[in-house]
Amino acid sequence: MLTRPRPAIVLLSGGMDSATCLAIARAEGFACHALSFRYGQRHAVELDAATRVASTLGAVSHRVVDIDLRAFGGSSLTSSVAVPKDRDDAAIGSGIPNTYVPARNTIFLSFALAAAEVLDADDLFIGVNALDYSGYPDCRPEFISAYQAMARLGTRRDALTIHTPLAALTKAGIVARGVALGVDFGLTRTCYDPSATGAACGHCDACLLRLKGFRELGLEDPAPYA
Amino acid sequence: MLTRPRPAIVLLSGGMDSATCLAIARAEGFACHALSFRYGQRHAVELDAATRVASTLGAVSHRVVDIDLRAFGGSSLTSSVAVPKDRDDAAIGSGIPNTYVPARNTIFLSFALAAAEVLDADDLFIGVNALDYSGYPDCRPEFISAYQAMARLGTRRDALTIHTPLAALTKAGIVARGVALGVDFGLTRTCYDPSATGAACGHCDACLLRLKGFRELGLEDPAPYA
Numbered sequence: 001m002l003t004r005p006r007p008a009i010v011l012l013s014g015g016m017d018s019a020t021c022l023a024i025a026r027a028e029g030f031a032c033h034a035l036s037f038r039y040g041q042r043h044a045v046e047l048d049a050a051t052r053v054a055s056t057l058g059a060v061s062h063r064v065v066d067i068d069l070r071a072f073g074g075s076s077l078t079s080s081v082a083v084p085k086d087r088d089d090a091a092i093g094s095g096i097p098n099t100y101v102p103a104r105n106t107i108f109l110s111f112a113l114a115a116a117e118v119l120d121a122d123d124l125f126i127g128v129n130a131l132d133y134s135g136y137p138d139c140r141p142e143f144i145s146a147y148q149a150m151a152r153l154g155t156r157r158d159a160l161t162i163h164t165p166l167a168a169l170t171k172a173g174i175v176a177r178g179v180a181l182g183v184d185f186g187l188t189r190t191c192y193d194p195s196a197t198g199a200a201c202g203h204c205d206a207c208l209l210r211l212k213g214f215r216e217l218g219l220e221d222p223a224p225y226a
Numbered sequence: 227m228l229t230r231p232r233p234a235i236v237l238l239s240g241g242m243d244s245a246t247c248l249a250i251a252r253a254e255g256f257a258c259h260a261l262s263f264r265y266g267q268r269h270a271v272e273l274d275a276a277t278r279v280a281s282t283l284g285a286v287s288h289r290v291v292d293i294d295l296r297a298f299g300g301s302s303l304t305s306s307v308a309v310p311k312d313r314d315d316a317a318i319g320s321g322i323p324n325t326y327v328p329a330r331n332t333i334f335l336s337f338a339l340a341a342a343e344v345l346d347a348d349d350l351f352i353g354v355n356a357l358d359y360s361g362y363p364d365c366r367p368e369f370i371s372a373y374q375a376m377a378r379l380g381t382r383r384d385a386l387t388i389h390t391p392l393a394a395l396t397k398a399g400i401v402a403r404g405v406a407l408g409v410d411f412g413l414t415r416t417c418y419d420p421s422a423t424g425a426a427c428g429h430c431d432a433c434l435l436r437l438k439g440f441r442e443l444g445l446e447d448p449a450p451y452a
Contacts, residue, residue: 067293072337074344096382102343103336106380110333111298117328118300138380146376153372154332154364156322 014049021127040070171213186222240275247353266296397439
């Protein structure tokens with residue numbers, strides 16, 4: 001008997017976490033519909049990365065949704081406020097940084113939920129990762145679990161499951177998992193403040209954590225740095 | 227001692243419910259920031275209504291956010307599927323109608339949450355109303371309460387309150403409340419399938435429920451009908 005693969009919606013930013021998350025969802029046998037957002041981010045180069053990643057990792061579809069979070073402001077990622085650079089681990093781990101985009105994951109998950117309703121999918125994947133970087137309230141496991149409870153009540157999807165396969169992994173663990181699943185990290189873009197050509201700055205929190213992950217495994221990050 | 231009024235975000239569609247909701251929030255002393263959405267709805271005439279309502283009811287600001295829910299489809303309100311007409315009360319009260327827009331209130335509330343973060347507001351108002359029309363899962367009180375729990379975890383706003391002042395009112399009760407607070411219902415637009423000039427059809431579920439509300443109070447609906 002032939003069975004069709006179960007559809008899943010996978011949030012895909014173009015960074016290393018969501019790329020690994022997509023690879024895991026594929027390895028688990030899901031037919032993956034990738035969803036990205038053009039939300040006024042200064043690092044919109046990540047959307048080209050998302051397109052390449054979706055294609056090489058075998059997503060069934062990839063949709064980029066336009067939403068204007070710049071209209072709200074409140075984050076260095078969507079305004080001219082400077083992205084913090086060269087912070088040490090203690091600084092990165094304390095408080096909510098100015099790169100936090102208000103309600104971003106709530107908004108992204110809500111569009112994923114709309115897509116799930118239309119595609120009759122009961123599975124959403126999001127590459128949140130609370131271990132190395134707990135500064136964002138919308139990456140915490142208790143947020144995800146509350147979101148799932150809300151989503152089941154607010155839609156037809158009363159069996160909806162939000163998968164967070166990276167939740168308990170370090171950055172090094174994510175790199176290792178991605179390498180094992182054939183993710184080409186050279187295609188992924190993580191930097192909050194890339195150059196016009198898409199080269200990573202190497203100094204923002206996202207770059208520092210990414211580089212640390214590769215370093216801990218004795219690997220070289222194949223992505224371009226300025 | 228002078229105190230500044232507390233800011234609140236009020237979701238405003240331009241219909242009779244959200245207009246009354248805004249009037250209630252104002253009467254409770256909030257400085258109201260109204261938020262509407264251009265989401266590909268066939269009844270976009272409601273956005274002009276929202277602008278007039280926000281202005282006459284003294285909103286501090288009114289923002290219309292562009293999001294494309296047509297890209298997802300799945301609803302007669304955002305596609306060429308016919309809006310159901312002349313259904314009786316039993317039909318209106320049973321099941322999820324094709325006018326349900328997947329995850330719409332979840333998406334709207336998520337943008338309201340982003341606005342609340344940026345404006346330092348702990349109060350959101352939404353004119354959901356589950357009594358006359360329980361067909362939409364994202365209008366149920368248990369959905370709103372789960373949303374509030376999720377929103378507190380996913381943002382800096384751990385005291386966030388979602389106000390639903392219409393939850394326990396019939397349509398007639400909403401009309402009565404609105405009239406008492408000076409809402410000009412002639413400005414509001416409720417119809418799912420209005421004419422090009424903005425006249426209501428008088429036959430969709432939204433029109434039938436609205437007209438019933440006015441009729442029960444012995445009032446005439448001042449909005450234009452085709």
